[in-house]
Amino acid sequence: MSRVQSPRTDHSWLVQCAELVLPWLTPTELAAISLTCKSLYQISKSITLRRSSDASRGFEKFPIPFHNSVDDQPYAFFLYTPSQIPSSSSQCPQRQSWGSSSAAGHNWAGRLLGVESVLWVGGSGDNVNGCDCQNCGEEGDGGQRCPCLIFYGLEDVVSECGPSCGCGLECPNRATQREVSVRLRIVKHVRKGWGLYADQLIPNGQFICEYAGELLTTKEARRRQQLYDELALGGHFSPALLVVREHLPSGKACLRFNFDATRIGNVARFINHSCDGGNLSTALVRSSGTLIPRLCFYASKDIEKDEELTFSYGGVRLRSKGLQCFCGSSTCFGTLPSEDT
Numbered sequence: 525m526s527r528v529q530s531p532r533t534d535h536s537w538l539v540q541c542a543e544l545v546l547p548w549l550t551p552t553e554l555a556a557i558s559l560t561c562k563s564l565y566q567i568s569k570s571i572t573l574r575r576s577s578d579a580s581r582g583f584e585k586f587p588i589p590f591h592n593s594v595d596d597q598p599y600a601f602f603l604y605t606p607s608q609i610p611s612s613s614s615q616c617p618q619r620q621s622w623g624s625s626s627a628a629g630h631n632w633a634g635r636l637l638g639v640e641s642v643l644w645v646g647g648s649g650d651n652v653n654g655c656d657c658q659n660c661g662e663e664g665d666g667g668q669r670c671p672c673l674i675f676y677g678l679e680d681v682v683s684e685c686g687p688s689c690g691c692g693l694e695c696p697n698r699a700t701q702r703e704v705s706v707r708l709r710i711v712k713h714v715r716k717g718w719g720l721y722a723d724q725l726i727p728n729g730q731f732i733c734e735y736a737g738e739l740l741t742t743k744e745a746r747r748r749q750q751l752y753d754e755l756a757l758g759g760h761f762s763p764a765l766l767v768v769r770e771h772l773p774s775g776k777a778c779l780r781f782n783f784d785a786t787r788i789g790n791v792a793r794f795i796n797h798s799c800d801g802g803n804l805s806t807a808l809v810r811s812s813g814t815l816i817p818r819l820c821f822y823a824s825k826d827i828e829k830d831e832e833l834t835f836s837y838g839g840v841r842l843r844s845k846g847l848q849c850f851c852g853s854s855t856c857f858g859t860l861p862s863e864d865t
């Protein structure tokens with residue numbers, strides 16, 4: 525004879541399902557479901573707490589918490605990728621689990637469904653101390669010498685080992701390909717929105733992070749910029765679409781890259797602008813064997829704990845109605861840099 529299940533058993537089944545499903549929901553969906561019953565309210569609350577304690581969803585070395593004493597938004601919602609991803613719609617995920625108690629400790633590619641990093645180097649390989657190049661790992665006057673590490677005569681272009689080398693992530697010439705290794709937090713400012721802050725002393729020259737996000741075609745970047753401009757008009761929307769132009773020594777534009785971290789990105793999407801150049805410098809980093817460079821951020825001076833990390837978004841202000849700048853520097857221009865893409 526079959527027994528009728530007790531309400532208590534049904535309830536624990538609901539809780540188990542909720543623990544599996546709710547981490548995939550957006551904040552709006554989570555808020556709606558939390559209104560349905562006391563148990564789901566409690567689960568949603570603990571998911572919200574976990575989300576606000578680590579923006580990186582466990583992908584980086586240290587948790588990167590949100591702090592907000594301005595309003596009641598506990599965290600900013602976006603999908604996390606530690607490195608660039610191509611933007612073709614079939615490869616970009618619509619959802620990513622975030623806020624489950626067992627979220628940490630997995631390979632990121634597995635959690636960002638359907639997406640492979642264009643620069644991900646899996647496994648450490650046999651030759652963990654350097655790449656396959658003849659002189660890799662030799663100590664020269666200035667320390668490590670590797671033919672893969674070439675400066676093109678321009679301060680802001682750097683080359684690292686990449687997929688065409690036999691080395692793994694431990695190679696000293698892959699400094700920008702590992703996790704974010706400094707302690708950071710994300711703090712809300714009443715006028716600038718969220719910003720990225722140092723949670724430790726960061727020495728001059730230290731690599732901070734790359735600008736990870738979707739790599740767009742220029743056509744798609746233009747389409748999105750139009751959309752973002754319209755959304756920004758209504759306020760409460762912070763686009764994170766960055767266009768990088770690589771110039772030939774002659775000064776003529778040579779290559780253009782469009783990185784969009786608005787929907788999918790990493791912590792770099794929270795770095796605000798400062799008209800005085802801030803405390804970060806940028807470099808385009810090329811890994812041998814890859815075509816697309818990555819934009820990387822380094823400390824351009826010693827940065828104190830609790831200091832905001834900022835850089836200059838550029839010097840061009842083409843739009844007459846640019847957004848107001850609140851960088852607070854003595855050289856503040858009044859409006860944010862803006863350019864039609």
Ligand SMILES: C[S@@+](CC[C@H](N)C(=O)[O-])C[C@H]1O[C@@H](n2cnc3c(N)ncnc32)[C@H](O)[C@@H]1O
Nearest residue numbers: 716717718762764793794795796797849850851
């Ligand atoms: C890449 S996002 C930076 C993170 C952003 N504050 C957020 O809340 O997500 C760029 C946007 O941040 C805001 N922002 C950045 N720097 C600013 C500044 N100095 N003054 C005012 N707003 C700023 C603008 O809305 C800009 O479009």
